[in-house]
Amino acid sequence: MKITAVTTLVCHARMRNWVFVKVQTDQPGLHGWGEATLEWHTREVVGAVEDLAELLIGQDPTRIEHLWQTMYRQHFWHGHGIVRSTAISGVDIALWDILGKLHGTPCHRLWGGAVRDYVRTYCHLGGGRMEDFYETAPSDAGRFADLARQAVEEGFTAFKAMAVPETVPIEGRRAVRYAEACVGAMRAAVGEQIDIMIDCHARPSPRMGHLFARALEPFGLYFLEEPCWPEHLKDLAEIQRAVATPVATGERLTGLHAFRDLLELRACSVVQPDITHCGGLTVARKIMALAEAHQLAAAPHNPQGPVSTAASLELGFASPPYVICETVHADVPWRHDVVTEAHTIEREGRIVRPHQRPGLGIEINEREVAKHPFQPEVLLRTFHADGSVGDW
């Protein structure tokens, strides 16, 4: 069997352009779907997939590890830059989909079978609707509480909010008070049984991250995500040592070596590889093994499109450290028109049980995708009060 084509389909989903990667084979009807969504870098990724195609056409798609090594190591430049790594990830996910389809079995069974009866999912406040998740004012604790109640009413037992405002390297009490008020309001609204995650979006400096972590510790967060830039692994480690709250990070790291460095420093308690960026399912599975060796939790980053979600769920069914799957469901109303999925999210508890459909269990509706051609992503930029540049 040979790979005959590697192409991308771009689907404009408002805040993101979903980049679907289709790998076709010379076996009639056998193709795989991957995803290489990288918001604000869509055209670069499409070009990077084109570059990779030259290495892949004519190759045996079932030699996934060999092809991964080829994509990562050939042509001199190693493939851990975010664009190349995302392109590699998209192809790699599609190759696993092909392998599952070839053997008539879901991916998680290729990896040793289900290790759990179901995967739990969590949502973003507002279900991933851009305005609710990214633009609720940090001064509006009441709105955070309303959206938290809504998530629980929709059946979720866990949700994530961005309740930490943008800050300059040091600030007075106001920003920390805002965060305390928002998290306090959400905790009061949903009670002790619901898991609350706070994503700092790597906005704070290491010192501000430390202050936020300390201030939010009494609220018993399920985890605190990216309390400072992922470039500062030693600072992440110090924040983790300073609080009992589990620190989560990893969505912007690519390549196995980056996760080795993170884990060697004991810099987090929850690893969050993004399967569409870290190097695909091939690397994500190795990260799961690293996490298992350190007895850490894994909660892959997944705010993108439906192929990314299917890949994350398959990984979750087969990986012991996996604790929860990130999902968005309200980013665009036609999300479910562009894909048929094998999995169902049960409303009660928002859990997903393993399915039996081959590969990732999905099929992309190319005609529907064509209705949403590329458009530049919504510009979401951050400037501080004095006009200086902040982190979005």
Ligand SMILES: [Mg+2]
């Ligand atoms: Mg995040």
